[in-house]
Amino acid sequence: MQKQVSDARAAIAGIRSGMTLMLGGFGLCGIPEKCIHALADSDITDLTCISNNAGVDDFGLGLLLQSRQIKKMIASYVGENAEFERQMLSGDLEVDLIPQGSLAERCRAAGAGIPAFFTPAGYGTEVGEGKEVRFFDGNPHILELALHADFAIVKAWKGDTDGNLIYKGTARNFNPVMAMAGTVTIAEVEILVEAGQLDPNQIHTPGIFVQRIFQGDHYAKRIEQRTTRSHAG
Amino acid sequence: MLDKNGIAKRISRELHDGWYVNLGIGIPTLVANYVPEGIEVTFQSENGILGMGPFPYEGEEDADLINAGKQTITALPGAAIFDSATSFAMIRGRHIQLTVLGAMEVSDNGDIANWKIPGKLVKGMGGAMDLVASAENIIVAMMHTNRAGESKLLPECSLPLTGVNCVRKIVTNMALLEVTPHDGFRLLERAPGVTVREIQDATLGRLLVPDEVPEMQLG
Numbered sequence: 214m215q216k217q218v219s220d221a222r223a224a225i226a227g228i229r230s231g232m233t234l235m236l237g238g239f240g241l242c243g244i245p246e247k248c249i250h251a252l253a254d255s256d257i258t259d260l261t262c263i264s265n266n267a268g269v270d271d272f273g274l275g276l277l278l279q280s281r282q283i284k285k286m287i288a289s290y291v292g293e294n295a296e297f298e299r300q301m302l303s304g305d306l307e308v309d310l311i312p313q314g315s316l317a318e319r320c321r322a323a324g325a326g327i328p329a330f331f332t333p334a335g336y337g338t339e340v341g342e343g344k345e346v347r348f349f350d351g352n353p354h355i356l357e358l359a360l361h362a363d364f365a366i367v368k369a370w371k372g373d374t375d376g377n378l379i380y381k382g383t384a385r386n387f388n389p390v391m392a393m394a395g396t397v398t399i400a401e402v403e404i405l406v407e408a409g410q411l412d413p414n415q416i417h418t419p420g421i422f423v424q425r426i427f428q429g430d431h432y433a434k435r436i437e438q439r440t441t442r443s444h445a446g
Numbered sequence: 447m448l449d450k451n452g453i454a455k456r457i458s459r460e461l462h463d464g465w466y467v468n469l470g471i472g473i474p475t476l477v478a479n480y481v482p483e484g485i486e487v488t489f490q491s492e493n494g495i496l497g498m499g500p501f502p503y504e505g506e507e508d509a510d511l512i513n514a515g516k517q518t519i520t521a522l523p524g525a526a527i528f529d530s531a532t533s534f535a536m537i538r539g540r541h542i543q544l545t546v547l548g549a550m551e552v553s554d555n556g557d558i559a560n561w562k563i564p565g566k567l568v569k570g571m572g573g574a575m576d577l578v579a580s581a582e583n584i585i586v587a588m589m590h591t592n593r594a595g596e597s598k599l600l601p602e603c604s605l606p607l608t609g610v611n612c613v614r615k616i617v618t619n620m621a622l623l624e625v626t627p628h629d630g631f632r633l634l635e636r637a638p639g640v641t642v643r644e645i646q647d648a649t650l651g652r653l654l655v656p657d658e659v660p661e662m663q664l665g
Contacts, residue, residue: 239493239530240516242509265530292569293516301568310561310568313492314534314576321531332538333579337557337610340575370510382510382527383494389529417529434509437516441504 216420217374217405218427221251224399228364230257231284235320235362235391236264236274240293240437243384244273245368247401247429253280261285263362265316265387267297272435278306287360289313293437312340315357317390323359324393324422332357365395369418372402373409376423377416385417392422400426448619448637448662453587455480455664456617456635457546460585461487468492468537468577470547471515473587477546490542492573494533497525514573534573538580545581547574549588549613551603554630554651556613558586559605571608578609590618590648597650599623599631621645622662629654635662 218224225248228234238244249268252260253276260283267286268275277283278296285307291297300306311319312334322330331354335341345356367388370381378400380388392398400418405428408420448456454476461467461477463485469475478489478500489498491513498513499520507518521527536542551559558578561571578584591597599616615634616623622635630652633645636659646653 239514240512242493242512242516288570290570290572298568302565308568310570312571312575312579313530313573314538317530317534332576334538334576336579338575338607339562340571382508382521383491383512384510385527385529386494387530390531436507436509436518437512438518439507440501440517440519441507442501444503 216376216424216426218425220427221247221401221429224248224401224425224427225251225255227397228252228257231259232363233261233263233361235365235395236262237367237386237388237391238273239265239383239386241269241273241435243368243380243386243388244268245366245399245401246273246433248366248399249273249276252282253277258282259284261287263287263320263360265289265313267291267294269293269437270296272433285309287311287316289316316360317387319357319360320387320390320394323361324390327359329356329358331355360394362391362395363397365391365398367392367398367400367418369400369402371404371406371411372400372426373406373411373420374426375408376400376420376426377408377411378402378418378423379411379415380417389418392418397424398422399424401429402426403432404428447640451476452637452664453617453619456622456662457585457587458482460615461485461544463487465543466490466496466536466541467544467546468542468581470545470574472548474546474548475515477587490533490536491519492533492537492577494528494530495521495525497522499525534576537573537576540580540582542581544583544585545577546585546587547577549586549598550592551598551600551605552586552588552613552616553600553603554625556611556625557603558608558613559603560608562606564606574608578612581612584613586613586616588616588618590620590645597648599649599651601651620648626654632656633659635660637662638664
């Protein structure tokens with residue numbers, strides 16, 4: 214099966230209005246910026262987007278918020294985005310906030326064929342309202358369900374034409390678990406090589422989880438908080 | 447009275463050699479600057495790194511290497527990088543010995559609120575709910591009162607909760623307190639120049655005051 218596609222536009226073929234997408238990344242680190250741009254250029258709307266964050270006003274998922282293509286956002290943290298806050302407080306955007314560890318595990322569970330699991334996170338809070346509670350070793354846990362997506366879109370550093378992926382630095386974050394959870398998973402990479410060129414020992418996401426892959430050019434990789442120290446200090 | 451760095455400095459004295467520690471955004475991040483001599487701790491950031499180092503030198507920032515506060519960082523020799531599910535396995539699985547995080551409110555039974563002000567501010571809980579639900583040792587770093595001068599140490603939190611019955615210790619600009627199982631806060635230390643009376647006046651929750659309340663040692 215040919216997994217390699219030419220570019221982001223070809224990669225997002227089949228994504229339709231009203232679908233649920235998962236997008237990897239933490240803040241702006243490790244986000245699939247090429248596919249986000251391609252979605253922003255499309256007329257696809259009413260998307261449910263599952264991603265740890267919602268980008269910033271003019272980059273990442275913030276672009277799809279600006280163009281009002283997102284109907285519902287499922288995330289753990291959405292600060293740093295004024296447009297997001299405006300749409301949420303006015304009721305234009307549906308928002309489901311999920312503890313970060315539960316978000317990651319719900320993606321992993323979907324990919325691993327586990328329909329639900331119990332976690333202590335969120336017990337006794339708004340997050341736990343209406344959810345089944347069970348005690349294990351005397352401690353309360355709430356039932357969380359696996360999160361599936363029609364398409365998962367991830368970003369890796371290096372990939373091969375079989376869909377095997379290697380991430381770089383903390384750009385790994387949610388990408389491996391989301392890659393597992395998509396009905397169709399699209400991977401965009403900075404470097405694409407022929408199958409057989411990567412060391413099997415170094416693969417983070419095995420190609421079985423990836424259906425489409427392409428190499429993007431000129432990644433912006435914007436930095437949200439540029440913090441440095443001086444040589445003197 | 448302590449400033450933010452003073453709070454971080456006092457918390458750093460709670461560190462033990464060999465611990466894995468998760469520091470939240472804000473004052474907690476500063477704790478990394480004051481690790482006492484002779485103690486080695488490994489800092490975890492929940493976006494997926496163990497062995498987080500200091501900020502990079504100017505010009506050496508890497509967009510692919512950030513902490514959970516989205517700040518550019520470095521990785522120390524021996525660091526490890528992993529995905530978000532593995533990161534929270536470390537947290538939920540109680541492999542992390544200490545979590546330090548900020549709070550908007552703490553109640554005298556150890557409830558914490560730090561993620562939402564209804565109708566005003568909704569940033570989300572990030573990893574805080576997972577951290578407080580599982581960590582065995584949670585220290586809150588915060589100012590004793592809010593900007594309006596109202597106590598943040600309450601009989602009951604008024605804001606939506608992040609976790610219940612989980613905070614062990616609190617270090618504020620005025621005091622070090624612990625949460626007792628049944629009797630509310632217990633005052634352990636006073637910040638330099640702060641009287642017991644001032645702490646009592648700034649604390650709305652139940653407060654146990656022992657006969658002797660030593661002044662903090664920050665050295």
